[in-house]
Amino acid sequence: MSISIASSGEATVEQAVQDLFGAFSSVSIEMLVYFASTRFDPEEISARMHAAFPGAAVFGCSTAGEIVSGSLLKGSVVAMAFDRESMLDVKVDVVTNLKRKINLSESFRSFEQHFGEAANEMKPSQYLGIILIDGMCGVEEKVMDAIGDKTNVIFIGGSAADDLRFRKTHVYANGRSYSDAAVLALLKPAATFDLVKTQSVREMGAELVVTKANEGKREIIEFNNKPASIAYAEALGVPVHELAACFPSHPLGLVIDGEPYIRSPTHISGDSVLFQCSSVKGMPLSLLELTNLIDDTRDALERSKARLGGISGVIVFNCAHRALELEYKKLTRAYGELFADVPTIGFNSYGEQCIGHMNQTATMIVFR
Amino acid sequence: MPGKIKLMIEKILSERSKGNELVEKIIRTKLILKGIDPARYTESSDDDPVIIGKLEKMMQDLPR
Incomplete structure (x- = not known):
């Protein structure tokens, strides 16, 4: 064999x-x-x-x-x-x-x-x-x-x-x-x-619940009933104009039994945030930070x-x-x-x- | 009839997993990825037609 x-x-x-x-x-x-x-x-x-x-x-x-x-x-x-x-x-x-x-x-x-x-x-x-x-x-x-x-x-x-x-x-x-x-x-x-x-991230303790989304476009319009980019920036503690620069190091994840299913943001459009994977209304997404990949x-x-x-x-x-x-x-x-x-x-x-x-x-x- | 979602989830989990815990865990994960967290539904949960539609689609492919 x-x-x-x-x-x-x-x-x-x-x-x-x-x-x-x-x-x-x-x-x-x-x-x-x-x-x-x-x-x-x-x-x-x-x-x-x-x-x-x-x-x-x-x-x-x-x-x-x-x-x-x-x-x-x-x-x-x-x-x-x-x-x-x-x-x-x-x-x-x-x-x-x-x-x-x-x-x-x-x-x-x-x-x-x-x-x-x-x-x-x-x-x-x-x-x-x-x-x-x-x-x-x-x-x-x-x-x-x-x-x-x-x-x-x-x-x-x-x-x-x-x-x-x-x-x-x-x-x-x-x-x-x-x-x-x-x-x-x-x-x-x-x-x-x-x-x-395997993914090299850990939860930072903040949760963003999807309250408005366009699934087909992989767009999140609102988190926690706030414009998505504003809520995401607030959770990270950065001004909105610095949010996109934080995307690679701080993606979001749907955590199931301790396992994150990562959704990587790509860019901001208006007040929305576009991702490389869609999320559904009501989904709780955890704010993540990178850990040691090796x-x-x-x-x-x-x-x-x-x-x-x-x-x-x-x-x-x-x-x-x-x-x-x-x-x-x-x-x-x-x-x-x-x-x-x-x-x-x-x-x-x-x-x-x-x-x-x-x-x-x-x-x-x-x-x- | 409130609680229909919980009943549908239970039917899907039992008929697809047939008691296999690993398979049941996989199906729970699939449900959560669809936006349906089984832990959030009780006998008194409202019958959300969007969720029921997703579960009905899943039930079409249950073993016969």
């Missing part, structure tokens, strides 16, 4: 795919996941990856930086291959036109047909879902909500990115590149697995390792906010080293998913 990884920083798609093909030449691949910089033409990389690994379920997405055991990369492609002993079965489907209407019925019908089991009867200990979704579609929370209605299986993943250009992101499957779409993969791994959600991530990995008794592979969906924080604090190398001893791939994302959609978080699949 094996999980193998490879990466390439070759100049062309053809050379990069050839690199990966060579690295995996001895593996009988059941499933291959890859994450690639938008430096590589989206249509071409998806077509060539599909052609290079016939018979395998091949899927991936575009990034804002890639992660491979020991290093954080830029302008590369990273891949993880699962042989038939490590991945018992997998079914991949693509949901398109997300901004128009979110309809997952066909995808879940295809999962049920493939595995011969009703989606709402599948056990989350046996099945695992991966979601890779257009990071510019703005509807990740709605897709996760719809998935959650269909099944108890946990879907985990990240929002595709485009090297911080914020123009167009891509998800890859079936040898094609898609935008305004999500790749859903339902997996039946051979070994046990653990899902990690220590917290190391602890999360150690706890997962202790739960599983060993790790054979990790897929990381790491928020691009976190990557920028690591760069600013000159901790990029230290972060990469956290994954040095384990076969790991991942990417810097425009949003993270695990049960729901969130920001400023790393979600991880850890395989025993």
